Amino acid sequence: MHLDHTHDAPGAVSADAHRPDGTRRALRIGLGGPVGSGKTATVAALCRTLRDRYALAVVTNDIYTCEDAEFLLREAVLAPERITAVETGACPHTAIRDDISANLEAVEALEDRLGAVDLILVESGGDNLTATFSKGLVDTQIFVIDVSSGDDIPRKGGPGITSADLLVVNKTDLAPYVGADLGTMASDAAQRRGNLPVVFTSLTADDGVRPVTDWVLERLAAWREQTARPEPAVTAH
Numbered sequence: 001m002h003l004d005h006t007h008d009a010p011g012a013v014s015a016d017a018h019r020p021d022g023t024r025r026a027l028r029i030g031l032g033g034p035v036g037s038g039k040t041a042t043v044a045a046l047c048r049t050l051r052d053r054y055a056l057a058v059v060t061n062d063i064y065t066c067e068d069a070e071f072l073l074r075e076a077v078l079a080p081e082r083i084t085a086v087e088t089g090a091c092p093h094t095a096i097r098d099d100i101s102a103n104l105e106a107v108e109a110l111e112d113r114l115g116a117v118d119l120i121l122v123e124s125g126g127d128n129l130t131a132t133f134s135k136g137l138v139d140t141q142i143f144v145i146d147v148s149s150g151d152d153i154p155r156k157g158g159p160g161i162t163s164a165d166l167l168v169v170n171k172t173d174l175a176p177y178v179g180a181d182l183g184t185m186a187s188d189a190a191q192r193r194g195n196l197p198v199v200f201t202s203l204t205a206d207d208g209v210r211p212v213t214d215w216v217l218e219r220l221a222a223w224r225e226q227t228a229r230p231e232p233a234v235t236a237h
Helices: 041-050 067-074 094-100 101-114 159-163 170-180 182-193 210-227
Strands: 027-032 056-062 083-087 117-125 139-145 168-169 198-200
Touching: 027 041, 027 210, 041 056, 041 067, 041 117, 041 139, 041 168, 041 210, 056 067, 056 094, 056 101, 083 094, 083 101, 083 117, 094 101, 139 159, 139 210, 159 182, 168 182, 168 210, 182 198, 198 210
Parallel strands: 027 117, 027 139, 056 083, 056 117, 139 168, 168 198
Antiparallel strands: none
8 A cells, every 4th residue: 555645846746757678657647636627628728738749648547447547538539449447446545646557557557558558548537635646556646626616616625735746726617607716716726735736727727738748848857857867978999
């Protein structure tokens, strides 16, 4: 059982950054958030945006079904062999934080089957504001909330809000219809998160995933730089 709840500094590299054969493993990004906030939509949009430039794979989590994986398969965001599902059978946070064995096996199986993979997105099942990923499973994490749940969500805090490496506030287009004050949400999020980034977007808008994509690309670049192994020194003869 893994009980690593610590939040490492942004850009921290896990000790197992390379696979047993010495090749660099994929960067693993976890996506958590409440039911209906837009986690699967974020995953789908990222896949569509990045799949032509990078080798991607996805692990989804649901309690008793594979609905999120089936949605991604129907949408054909990636080839079928690049999407796999974990049925947690319990509260979603258990499988991403407390006992990560099923998810870790799924991640490693994807890399064994596919070979070189640049990025694996691990989507949690819908959970509450306490949901965080073990650093034994992912290298960095995104937490997705939406304005229709109330503009007091950032103020309520919780580990998902306060410690995720990126907070995404989705469905901003609905703010006028649900009485949500985006300025208040931004102020509360900044107060709760300090210097950690927050992006506001509507994933249904054209290129609405752009701020998330930009952040992911920065993480990928940092991952490649930090995990690069130095070239062996050439000895002159």
